[in-house]
Amino acid sequence: MIAKTPSPPYYTVIFSSIRTEGDNVxxxxxxxxxxxxxxxxxxxxxxxxxxxxxxxxxxxxxxxxIKKWKENVEHKVAMEKGKSEWYxxxxxxVAKVERDYxxxxxxxxxx
Amino acid sequence: MIAKTPSPPYYTVIFSSIRTEGDNVxxxxxxxxxxxxxxxxxxxxxxxxxxxxxxxxxxxxxxxxIKKWKENVEHKVAMEKGKSEWYxxxxxxVAKVERDYxxxxxxxxxx
Numbered sequence: 053m054i055a056k057t058p059s060p061p062y063y064t065v066i067f068s069s070i071r072t073e074g075d076n077v078x079x080x081x082x083x084x085x086x087x088x089x090x091x092x093x094x095x096x097x098x099x100x101x102x103x104x105x106x107x108x109x110x111x112x113x114x115x116x117x118i119k120k121w122k123e124n125v126e127h128k129v130a131m132e133k134g135k136s137e138w139y140x141x142x143x144x145x146v147a148k149v150e151r152d153y154x155x156x157x158x159x160x161x162x163x
Numbered sequence: 164m165i166a167k168t169p170s171p172p173y174y175t176v177i178f179s180s181i182r183t184e185g186d187n188v189x190x191x192x193x194x195x196x197x198x199x200x201x202x203x204x205x206x207x208x209x210x211x212x213x214x215x216x217x218x219x220x221x222x223x224x225x226x227x228x229i230k231k232w233k234e235n236v237e238h239k240v241a242m243e244k245g246k247s248e249w250y251x252x253x254x255x256x257v258a259k260v261e262r263d264y265x266x267x268x269x270x271x272x273x274x
Contacts, residue, residue, distance in 0.1 A: 053181060053215065053216045054179045054180075054181065054216065054252060054253070054254045055179075055254075057256075060256075064177065064256065064258055066175065066177070066220055068165045068166075068210050068220070069165075070164060070165065072268070099179050099216060099218060101212040101213060101214050101216050101217065101218050102212060102214070103212050103213070103214070104164060105164040105165065105210060105212050106212065107210060107212050107218045107220060109177055109179070109218060109220075134266075135266055135268070135273070139266065139268065140267075140268050140269070141165060141265065141266060141267045141268060141269075142165070142265060142266050143165045143166075143263060143264075143265040143266075144263060144264055144265065145168075145171075145175065145260045145262070145263040146260070146261055146262040146263070147175055147258035147259055147260040147261060148258055148259050148261060149256045149257070149258040150257055150258060150259060151256070151257040152254060152255060152256040152257070153254075153255055154252065154253060154254040154255065155245075155246055155250065155252060155253050155254075156251075156252040157183070157246070157250065157251050157252060158251070158252075162246070
């Protein structure tokens, strides 16, 4: 569930969104986009959660990998549908991960 | 719900976590930490969602603001409780937001 990302530096795209009512084939598209993204060169992982607000954090090797994903033709169609049908509002933030650390109770370890 | 952050650059802390069973006064602490964080100089906003996985994304003016929050005494106590009681596992990623844009259907606008 928590993405196993390599040591920094790497990049992240934080996608925060509020959905419209109804599915409108959204779930199907979301699954397909996840599959497509994960096949993109430089994709490192993703974490996604939704209540009313949804946050999807994807991780990428560098800015050129993000650019390549942004220019994927099927992704472009989905992005247009996002604006016309699926989202009331969203915000995209592109950020460079400089530092990370984690904790696992089973290992009793902060890494 | 989507945080109104200023123009980049600014910093973000992405906190991804899996909870233990039961509340163990977690909710009360979470509310208190949110209140404390928001009073810290350099705090710009926060977004938080939980299913099984929880993602909390907080936004900060710079690294020194994040450092100050990390050194807050009450926050330190909460961080210890996090490891001993509240979280099975978590990951913290500190990242510099270089670019952002958004969309609002009511305004029919990508900004």
